[in-house]
Amino acid sequence: MAELKDLTDLLHHEIQVLYDAENLLITAIPRIAEKATDPELKAAFMQHLEETKMHKQRLEQAAKLLGIKPDGQDNAGMKGLIAEGEKVMHISHSSEAMDATLIASAQKIEHYEISGYGTAAHLALGLALDEVHTLLKKTLDEEQATDTKLNNLAKTNINRRAAQVS
Secondary structure (H helix, E strand, O other): OOOOOOHHHHHHHHHHHHHHHHHHHHHHHHHHHHHOOOHHHHHHHHHHHHHHHHHHHHHHHHHHHHOOOOOOOOOHHHHHHHHHHHHHHOOOOOHHHHHHHHHHHHHHHHHHHHHHHHHHHHHHHHOOOHHHHHHHHHHHHHHHHHHHHHHHHHHHHHHHHHHHOO
């Protein structure tokens, strides 16, 4: 990892770490969606996969505006969250518990991304990089909307069904 001398270097690092996260998710989301039994949950995951592909493209645009390559940094945090989610998926037995497990794991990932995009967007704003800020803020808004959607699915449907399984 290159030395981080200032906020510009930190923003570059955050863009690259987020880019790795999105690449990891493009591979992981189909595996997660495949395990979902609730049709609405499965559809939400597939919709987010398409958004994730757009998030990757926005990061490529941001990197181009910044004059950096988007790749080059591993995201150990995202790797860990995906691995934890996959581990738990393998021990859930009922379909109701599986769907609740998938939401719990996905929300941990969403919260991690919200934190990352929020930080990067704030850095871009502080550095007066308006175009980069706009790209990052759009993705941040979508990540927050996905988290809200998953939360609503859990509260209104999936967790209730999982609680009734004995």
